[in-house]
Every structure is written in structure tokens, then in C-alpha cells.
Amino acid sequence: MSASSSGQGGRERAAALVGPYGSGKSTLFEALLAAAGSPVKRPGDARNRTMSTELRLGHCSYLGNAWSLLDCPGSIEFAHEAACALGIADIAVVVCEPEPARALTVAPLLRHLAAQHIPHILFINKVDVLDCPVREIIAALQAHTDRPLVLRQVPIREGQGAAGYVDVVSERAYRYRKGQASELMQLPSDMQDREKQAYDALVEVLADHDDALLEKILEDVKPSTEEVYRQLRKDLAAGAVTEVLLGAGEHDHGIRRLWKALRHDAPEVQQTAARRGIDGAGESLAQVFKTAYAGHTGKLSYARIWRGGLKDGTSLAGSRLGGIWRMPGAEAAKVPEAQQGEVVALGRLDGVGTGATLSTGAAVALTSPEPPPPVYALAIATSDRKDDVKLSGALQKLVEEDPSLRIDHDAETGETVLRGQGEIHLNAVIERLARQYNMKVTTTRPQVPFKETIRRAVHQHSRLKRQTGGHGQFADVKIDIAPLPRGEGFVFHDRIVGGAVPRQYIPAVGEAAEDAIRKGPFGFPVVDVSVTLVDGTFHSVDSSDMAFKSATRMAMTEGLAKADPVMLEPIDRVTVSVPNEFTAKAQRLLTGRRGQILGYAERPDRPGWDDVEALVPQAELHDFIIELRSQTLGLGSYRHAFDHLAEARGRIERGAA
Ligand SMILES: Nc1nc2c(ncn2[C@@H]2O[C@H](COP(=O)(O)OP(=O)(O)OP(=O)(O)O)[C@@H](O)[C@H]2O)c(=O)[nH]1
Ligand SMILES: [Mg+2]
Numbered sequence: 001m002s003a004s005s006s007g008q009g010g011r012e013r014a015a016a017l018v019g020p021y022g023s024g025k026s027t028l029f030e031a032l033l034a035a036a037g038s039p040v041k042r043p044g045d046a047r048n049r050t051m052s053t054e055l056r057l058g059h060c061s062y063l064g065n066a067w068s069l070l071d072c073p074g075s076i077e078f079a080h081e082a083a084c085a086l087g088i089a090d091i092a093v094v095v096c097e098p099e100p101a102r103a104l105t106v107a108p109l110l111r112h113l114a115a116q117h118i119p120h121i122l123f124i125n126k127v128d129v130l131d132c133p134v135r136e137i138i139a140a141l142q143a144h145t146d147r148p149l150v151l152r153q154v155p156i157r158e159g160q161g162a163a164g165y166v167d168v169v170s171e172r173a174y175r176y177r178k179g180q181a182s183e184l185m186q187l188p189s190d191m192q193d194r195e196k197q198a199y200d201a202l203v204e205v206l207a208d209h210d211d212a213l214l215e216k217i218l219e220d221v222k223p224s225t226e227e228v229y230r231q232l233r234k235d236l237a238a239g240a241v242t243e244v245l246l247g248a249g250e251h252d253h254g255i256r257r258l259w260k261a262l263r264h265d266a267p268e269v270q271q272t273a274a275r276r277g278i279d280g281a282g283e284s285l286a287q288v289f290k291t292a293y294a295g296h297t298g299k300l301s302y303a304r305i306w307r308g309g310l311k312d313g314t315s316l317a318g319s320r321l322g323g324i325w326r327m328p329g330a331e332a333a334k335v336p337e338a339q340q341g342e343v344v345a346l347g348r349l350d351g352v353g354t355g356a357t358l359s360t361g362a363a364v365a366l367t368s369p370e371p372p373p374p375v376y377a378l379a380i381a382t383s384d385r386k387d388d389v390k391l392s393g394a395l396q397k398l399v400e401e402d403p404s405l406r407i408d409h410d411a412e413t414g415e416t417v418l419r420g421q422g423e424i425h426l427n428a429v430i431e432r433l434a435r436q437y438n439m440k441v442t443t444t445r446p447q448v449p450f451k452e453t454i455r456r457a458v459h460q461h462s463r464l465k466r467q468t469g470g471h472g473q474f475a476d477v478k479i480d481i482a483p484l485p486r487g488e489g490f491v492f493h494d495r496i497v498g499g500a501v502p503r504q505y506i507p508a509v510g511e512a513a514e515d516a517i518r519k520g521p522f523g524f525p526v527v528d529v530s531v532t533l534v535d536g537t538f539h540s541v542d543s544s545d546m547a548f549k550s551a552t553r554m555a556m557t558e559g560l561a562k563a564d565p566v567m568l569e570p571i572d573r574v575t576v577s578v579p580n581e582f583t584a585k586a587q588r589l590l591t592g593r594r595g596q597i598l599g600y601a602e603r604p605d606r607p608g609w610d611d612v613e614a615l616v617p618q619a620e621l622h623d624f625i626i627e628l629r630s631q632t633l634g635l636g637s638y639r640h641a642f643d644h645l646a647e648a649r650g651r652i653e654r655g656a657a
Pocket of ligand 1 (some may be wrong): 016019020021022023024026027028049050051052053073074077125126127128247248249250251284656
């Protein structure tokens, strides 16, 4: 048995609190820290709680073991932040709602944890309002994971919710007490059967992975509690079972029980490092999982130390370490050095991004989660042009902090476009701009890059003749403007024979024609046209490049207007991913947005999920993710890529508005 699980000492371990939004992670984080004697501020009133938009870090010690706790945001819009934190955690606590109907919202997380081999415990929270048998919740959750779920506690019901619990392995009953450890009580006689059932179920699962245990069951010999605990720990680390605990963070119920499970079952940093493919021996090694710019400290790189230790001032990845901070309470404190296992904030590591590995020796490449593609965009602008440089500096830092955010400068529309994971995500970014950088920006729906084309060939004759003062200006052009097949762009030909337009002026005609298609009769770029200079006349003194350009511009403006112009709108190929119970709904949403459904199929990598493919006008996609999520318990997502331009026969007004 390792040092920490037998009691004192051991390296610091890291536990990440994850789960769907609003399941009570932040409340639980505060309750865990308070029970460990390192309280952070808790909102006086539960209703004052706001959605977490950022990872929160806390350090504490429980019964002699050092811990880092990571309170991850639950919203899908901040999922990348949570994924990065999970990448450095020894164990995850999946905080769930006590409702079978919400089990589906935990499914993507369970899949991620299994795929990444991250040991985890499920914590069914809010048992103060539990109003169905726990086995129904377990059954609903079990549908989303291959690992057997084993219940460690059976609730003792009194009126609404749970008043206490029976610990399944020790077979002891406890009564919850607010803000205190639960109190031992007599096992209620009507609970004995239920307890035995849970015990048998647990041992049966464990026996699947241990022959000695299996033999005992077959011979009807009761294994010792020590034996059961040992097997549980082993199976959890191996990913063979997932234990399920109960509690209510808001009322400090089940907090110490959870602490004990963490203390007993969470792997040591050495084991986690090995799981991540890191050699046990070698130079100091750390991995960055979050980057933040804080006012007075400058850039901070939050990192877990996988191997060795770090001293302030050490040279890492070519930069000198400019400070090590820890979070012993609500405030950050500077420390001279940090040890293996610890989660620290490292100062001033220029050029080091989230996911980077830092080593005092040879660099080691470790995997880090890929940021999800953006699904929502807003165009932003400063109210004062002279703030533009400041804005781009601030945005650069925000993107460095948050790889799931992107900034695009659209050359065609001239807009600065923020792209991210949803409305709440981008609003959080804009709020940060105001709070941290004192930058007020206005936001608008990004313009759709509409185009135009023509449907009819025309011949156009234009003549420029001007007599002003000295010598005048003269040019005469005859051009053919004709539609080209979609995607051909712009071509210019010249068919001048016999020097009707001298050679030297012809490039000017081509340039002016190309210039003119930047803005067609409807004000958008014109695509898929050919312009042919067929004839013209010139004047030996008054003709010039300038004159031929002016004449061509006139010819193009008049010609394009007569050539049956039409607007073209960009159509994207969209792939929507949803649990298959929402497939029909997703299809309706797409057709409601002028989408043309191409088909759907089950995702090979996600049993129970479908991909629906469709062609959808870009103009309809702006707030698509908001509606999709609201109709799919927040689970639906989509990818999109430009596919083609299509004629927009008067139906785009809604989108173009
Ligand atoms: N009844 C009950 N409500 C709780 C409990 N714990 C948290 N809540 C409530 O659940 C809501 C969300 O709590 P948070 O702790 O902010 O949840 P969270 O999981 O951190 O939310 P996000 O970080 O935004 O995903 C709040 O209204 C809490 O008061 C609990 O034990 N029992
Ligand atoms: Mg939270």
C-alpha cells in the first residue's frame, strides 16, 4: 500500500470536478475545501451563484494528504478548459444531477473519460431533493458507460430527499449533519435488505476481476472489508469499475465520505504520469494546462509537475521562470519552489502555450486536447478607431488564454470576427475585454459574404470624351460581358485586331474590368464573369491608361446592370451530431433553415449518436447552435465548411438583414 493511502504524506494529487452545467461542482468544490480547513469565499445565498466560465483552482490538505482541486466549468461552451484540466488530473469526480432523465447529459463526459483512461468517481449530488430510487439513476447512467457502476452508499430516505446513508462496504449507517461530519446511527431495520442487495452487487462486480474474491463468493465466505477496499482501488485505477457516491454539496452532506474515497482511491502522480506515457526517471517535467494574463503578475502558465521539482528562476523551454504561485486559499501566494505532483502557476514563460511541456532537460511531447471548432461568431468593433491597435493586442492575449477562441479579419467585409463556442463564451470574452483591458466594443452579427453573378451575355459600348483646358481625355471601348460556369471566377480576354486599341492600353482595360467586379449592382463582389475587349478607338494625343480605365469602368457598370444580375449566397455543408433520439428534431431544424438534408448515419466512434448531413445557407447558421442546443439538452453540435454559391432568388432577405 502506498504512503498516502496508508495515511500521511505522499505527493500532492489532483482531482478535477467535472459534470454537466449546474450540477453543483462549484458548490461541492467549496464544501470540499471548507471540510479540509482551507475555505474559499462562498456566496452567502445559493441564488447568487452564477455559471462558471473559467476553471478554478484550490489547494488543501485532507487528513495529511496534499490536494489540488480543479473546479471545471460545466457548460459545453467551456468544455475545452475542462478537457485541459482533466488532462493533468489523477482522478475526476463526475458530479451528476439526481434525475434519471438528465443522465444523457453526462454521456459525452463519460465517453471522454473512458477514451482518455482517466480514473473517475461518480458523485450523485443534490440528494437533499432526491425523489426517485437511486438505482433508477444508476441504471440511466449505466446506459452510457461500459464500466460497471458500483454503488458505495445507499440513501436513507426520510420524507423528501435523503437524511443519511448506509455505507455499503462497512455496512454502517450515518445521519447527515449540516456543516459537520455525518453521525453514526443505528442501521434502520427496513434498510437491511436494500443494503445487502447493494453489497452483493458490489462484490459480484469486483469478483469479475479477482479470482480469490470470486472463489470466496462461490464458497459463500464473506471477504474482509480490507480486501474489498483494496480490490476497489485496483479496479478503479485500471478503469474496470466506476464507484458511485452520494451527497449534497450545498448542505455539506457526503463531503467527508467523498474525501475519503479520493484519498483512498485516487492514483498517485507517478501512476498518472505513467498513464500519460511519461518515464519515471529524467529531468524535471511539467505540462501547461491553462494560460492566463493577470494584471499584476503578467502571464501565468498553470502547470502540473509530472516529474522532479521546479525552482523559481530555473530555465525552462528557453525562458527563465519568473515566479511560482500557489493557491493555498482564495489568494495566490508566491513560493520559491514546487514539487512533483503539485499544480502551480508559472510566471512569464513567453512563447509557452496551453498544452506545452516544460522540461529542464530534453523536450518531451505530450498530447493535449485539440480545441473544438468554432460554432458561433460575432463581429466586433471599437467605438473609437484609435483603439484598434489596443484591441488587437488584447485579443491576441485572449486567444492565447483560450485556444477555443479564434479571431478572423475578414478581408472582404473588413470585419473583425470573434469565433467561439457559443453566445455565453463570446459574451464572457467581451466582458473580459471590458474588465481586464478596459475596452468597450460593439458587437454585430457578422456579414454573410454574399456574391453576385450575371445570367445573360451583353455587349457594351462606352466612350469617354472630355475636353478640359489643355489636352483632353479620350477612350472608346466595346466589351462583351458573359456569364461563366460557377467557380470559374473572372477572366479577361482581348480580341483587338489591327490596333483599334493600342497594345499599351489593353492591360488598363483588364485591370479596370477586374476592379469593377469588386462591387456589382447589388453592392457585392461579382464572380464567374468573363470580359472580352472586342473593339475600340483611341486618340493619338488624348488617350491614356487613365482614360481607358474610366471608359471600361463605365462600360462595366452599365453592362453588369443589364446582364440579368443575381445574388449568390454561400451554402455550407453542415454535419450535425446528436444523440439519435434527437435525429428527427435536428433534421426539422435544418429544413426550417432552408437546409437540404443529404442523409444521416450513426457515428462509428459514438454508438447511439447520429451525424446528419445537410447543405444549409450560411445566412441561416448564425444562431443555429443556440437553437440546436436548446432542443437537444445542450448535447447537439455541428461542423460546417463552405460548399458552394447558389442563386438566392429573393429568399435571402431574412438572412441578409
Ligand atoms: N438542492 C441542491 N442544490 C444544489 C446543491 N449543490 C448545488 N446546488 C444548486 O445548483 C445550482 C448550481 O450550482 P453550482 O455549484 O454553481 O453548479 P456548477 O456545477 O458549478 O455549475 P457550472 O459550473 O456553471 O456548470 C445552484 O443553484 C446551487 O444552489 C445541492 O447539494 N442540493
Ligand atoms: Mg461551477
